[in-house]
Amino acid sequence: MRFEPRLLDEIRARLTLSDIVARRVTWDRRKTQPGKGDYWACCPFHQEKSPSFHVDDRRNRYKCFGCGASGDHFTFVCETEGLSFPESVERLAEQAGVALPAPDPQAAKREKKRAGLADICEMAAQFFQSEYAGPRGEQARAYTAKRGLMPQTLREFRFGYAPDSRNALKSYLADRDVPETAMVEAGLVIRPDDGRPGYDRFRGRLMIPIQDDRGRVVAFGGRTLLPDGQPKYLNSPETPLFHKGVMLFNAHRAREPAFKTGEAVVVEGYLDAIALWQAGIQHVVASLGTAFTEDQVVRLWKFAPEPVICFDGDAAGVSAAHRAIDRIFPVLRSGYSFQFSFLPDGMDPDDLVKEKGLDGFRQEVGKAQALFDAVWEREISASRIDTPERKAALEKRFDDLIGTIRDERVRRRYQLDLKFKLSNLFFEQARQNRRDGKKTSDNPSGLGLARERVATSNAFGTERLVLGICMRFPHLLDRNFERFSGLPFTNDLHLQLRDVLCRIVDDLEAAPIAQLTSSFDEPLREIMNEMMLETIGLQEQRKAEFSVLNHRFPLLKSNPPEDFVEAAYLHFLDQLELNALEEELSGELANADEQLDENSWARIQALTQDLSRRREECARDEADLAERAKKIRTSPPVAAAQ
Structure with a gap:
């Protein structure tokens, strides 16, 4: 409208x-x-x-x-x-108190038709509920009792039963003057193409109404009660009221709890959603058993900025999550993403709640992977990277997927993070192969080699820290590229690594990472290893990434806010530039001992004033950061998404 x-x-x-x-x-x-x-x-x-x-x-x-x-x-x-x-x-x-104009005649006609279909679905819901409570609903009641569903839950979700009859619902609706054409349009009756009489779509099934955002019944989900009945779940077809690719089961109940908590949980089936709702997770929705669509993805972001997709940990659940990833990527935007929680193999949310309770479920969801990590694991787990061609193929798969992201800022962030993570993976894999190829070695760790070839200086630790932060948070490098590219590093290896990082960022889409990492000389390889990795196998790589960086900057272990990390990073850049100013002033003073003219004196005065101002700013920033760091250390950890 x-x-x-x-x-x-x-x-x-x-x-x-x-x-x-x-x-x-x-x-x-x-x-x-x-x-x-x-x-x-x-x-x-x-x-x-x-x-x-x-x-x-x-x-x-x-x-x-x-x-x-x-x-x-x-x-x-x-x-x-x-x-x-x-x-x-x-x-x-x-x-x-403002009156809205009446809709145009065609829109009013369509709305009247939809309202009429909703009335028919409501009649059907009442019929199924009465059958559930009657003699023919005994099997359905036994099933819900076995599932542990409470009377309050059964009433809230309006559980019903469709009798095992071809025309029980059809006759009920016909007695209330509902035309058969309307029953067909509402998805309740099937009319064969050969002209035979229409018959009930749902027969011998436990019935669960599907409601829209206003709480109106617009469709149904039916579960077979036979051990070998097929299909196990049957949903209403597409109708003027019901669009599977847009709707989310339980959305009208979950919306307000999700806004209050800032959290949303997404499960595969409506019975899983009902079980979690009964257990106390009221910000839960289900995808109605269909693959995620872009419309559903965008809609879920109205519930929470990072909903948790909670799927079974078996092959089918992982496969469903991977399909969801491909639908999510094109519509990613700043501040909005998803997390993925894979439950222990063989368990669904209902099983987990029954076995481990609400706290057990929250603990599992608290382990949810970020979208980036889920994508990384999906591609790496199915890849071999033992040849240049296979490395290139892996990099192309990532590039193709990230290329679907329409938001330019998010796409570049993913490209940066991916390039650095791939360089880390390819480098460590090559290093592992070299180490495995040497039967004996006086220095198996390789870390000493880097240290022997690096001369220490006053700025050594800060330079190493800045480079490590750039490799772990490449978006900070990208955001401060001009300043970083001109940093006055005093160490030759640090200068080489600075140029490599700048090349990755400056030529983001054209630089093949496998080719770039293969061109590193041994000292450069070793300094990257010292900053990012311990000497371990590839399977344990994720656990040890940036272990030395964390040692130099221990607060990173507390997952500080991103704005704090950026403030600290800028402070470290200030320190390096301050060191360069001090060196420049020392050089001017040394020259002044031999020859002091008016120009030299002017330069010395300007440098002294600039240095004094920068020192005061650095001292204030350092004090502010120290105060913030103290609060971060003493504040309780942020609760995981539930």
Whole structure:
């Protein structure tokens, strides 16, 4: 439905934006100035400790200076309550007392038809419920009792039973003057092409209504009660009311709990979703047994920025997750992703809750992999990288997948992280092969070689730390490329590695990583190994990555916020530039001992003033970082997604 700008302006004029936003945030008293319509709070769209979310009542706009979220009344309601734009307009218009125009005749006709089909589905739901409670529902009741479903759950989800009859539902609806054509259109009756009488689609099945965002019954899922019955689950077909590729089971119940917790759990089947809901995980939805679609992916982000896809750990569950990955990648955008939780082999969410309880399920979900890690594991587990051709093939598969990401910023972030991770993998694999090919070695670890060829200096540790951070957080290198590329490293190997990292970033899409890593000389290989890896096999590689970096920068083990890591990184860059300034001043002073003219004195004065200013700034930054580090060490760990 389209709305005139005048109508939207009238709604905005009648409702104060800060009043709508205040339902989700607490205003910061120090920065907020209500008299000026100026409000500040911690952002409701991402986690932060200092308020960077701003509401301007005069302009009817909000903006977060941390994550970039922005919009007006309607955008805020859409993003925080999971509503479509027309739904948000309807809700706010009702609050504002603004009458909405009648829809056009064709739209009204379509809506009336959909409402009529919803009424028929509601009649069917009532019929199935009565059959479940009656004599013919004994087998269905025995099944739900075996599954441990409680009476409250059965009522909430309106469990029913479809009798094993060709026309039980059809006759029930016909007695209520429902035309057979409408029964067919609602997906409840099948009409054969050869002209024979229509018959019930669902027969001898436990019935679970599927409801839309407004709670209306629009379709059904039926589970066979026969041990060898096929198909095991049968859903309604596509109808004017029901679109499998858009809908999520239990969405209307899960939406509010998901917004409150900032979390969402996605499972494969509706019985799994019902079991988790009964156990207390109310922010759970199911995908109705179909492969994920882009529409469902985008819709899930209205529930939480990083929903957890919780699939069985067997081959079928892993395969379903891998199919989901391919659907997710094209629509990835900043601040939104997915996590993947693979349950112990042979167990589904219902089994896990029954065996280990709610805490056991949360513990498993807390181990969820980030999307990047799931993709990495998918490709690496099925790849051999023992030849240049196979390495190139692996790199191409990653490039093709990442190339589908439409968001340029996210695509570049993935490209950076992937290139560095592949260089690490190829380097360690080649190093492992060389070590295996040597029967004896005076120095099997190889780490000493790098240390022998590296001369120490005052800046040695900071240089090594900056390079390690660049390799672990390549987006920081990318964001500060010009500054990093000109850093005055004092160590020759550090300079070589700086140039290699700059080459990867500067020529991101054209630089074949396998070819680049094969060109490294031995000292450069060893210094990369010292910063990133211990001497271990490839299978254990992930556990030991950046172990030396963590030793130099122990706070990284606490997973500090990204803005803290960036602030620390910039501080280390400042230190290296400060060291270079001190060297330059020392050189000028040494020359002044032999010959001091007006120009030399001017340079010395300028360097001294600049150095004094930079030292003060570095000292302040160091004190601020130390204070933040202290809070990070003492604060409790962030709870895992559930």
